[in-house]
Amino acid sequence: MAAQIPNGRFYELPPIALGATLGEVLIPVLDHVEELVSGTDHPVEADRFLGAVLFTDVVRSTDLLAEVGDNRFARLLGAHDRLVRAEVEAGGGTLVGIAGDGTLSVFDGPVAALQCAHRIIRSTSTLGFSVRSGVHVGSVTRAGPGLTGMTVHIGARIAASSGPGEVRCSQAVRELAVGGDFDFTDLGRHRLRGVPRQVQVFRATVGARPAQPALPPRPTVSDRAVLTMARRAPGMLRELARLADRRNKAVRRPR
Known part of the structure; x- marks a missing residue:
């Protein structure tokens, strides 16, 4: 087939890594197609950038579905998605995708991602949802409308390890979020599924701000x-x- 295409060349791509997403599989294919059509090499690093990824997930959603029924649950889930989108956009982030009752968003920095995680937990609790979340920061790659890379994978695994109403993050997030009014509890090193090395995980809570001294009453x-x-x-x-x-x-x- 390659011989029948003008200026065509045959490329044998490496085997697909176990657990790779569809975007990760298609990226090298699309790169070669772009090179053939445009006649120029695809800039490999053009779609890579440093970002803070935020994953959220509804805890025990199946139990809630069984309790309220299909129709009611669908309405609640739609309201959940709208709340998450509103909170992400208000925090300066981008909602990358929604899959069932889970979401992925990306922010320019970890402080904005942590703040948004806490707002999402508070706002969705009004719907009866208990949400857990995870934040990680690192290099990510755009793959069509989605994101790929080890940063995304680690962020998803950190979120999966969280408990109801909990925000967990990596050590990189903790180090970059200095001065962000958060308290971090060291939860130790975790072996996350699919991650080749252990990851230091922290619980991020909103720090208690010092009480302002009461002003003396103004004399009448x-x-x-x-x-x-x-x-x-x-x-x-x-x-x-x-x-x-x-x-x-x-x-x-x-x-």
């Missing part, structure tokens, strides 16, 4: 008048206080 006009009298005529103020005390005693005296 009467307060300022009394203070002025106390400075200028302390004897008169003492006499007024003595007369007021005498009047109060007279009022309380039984008749």
Whole structure:
């Protein structure tokens, strides 16, 4: 077939890696097609960038489905998807994809991703959903409308290890999120499925901000008048206080 195509060449691609996504399989094929059509090499690094990926997933969604029924669950899931999209866009991120009750979003930095994760957990709880999430940062590759790469894979596995209402992240996220008003709890090194090395995982919680000292009450006009009298005529103020005390005693005296 290659011999029958003008300027055609035969390429034997390497075997498909176990667990590869459809996007990862098609990228080298599309690169060769683009090179044939355009006559120029595909810039391999053009679709790679540094990003923070956020995965969310509804916990025990099957139990909720059995409880509320198909129709009610479909409406709740639609409302969940709209809430997630609104929160992601409000945080400056991009909702990359929705698969069932799970979502993938990407942000420019990990602080925005962590903040969005906590907002999604709070907002979707009003629908009766319990959501877990995971955040990782690293180099990702665009594959059509989706994202691929080990960063995406690790982020998904971190989210899968989270509990209900929990936000977990990698050590890279923790190091880059300094000053983001988050507290991080070290959960130790985890062996995540499909990841060749162990990953240090942290729980990210919103840090408690120090309470602002209460401002003293502003003095009223009467307060300022009394203070002025106390400075200028302390004897008169003492006499007024003595007369007021005498009047109060007279009022309380039984008749």
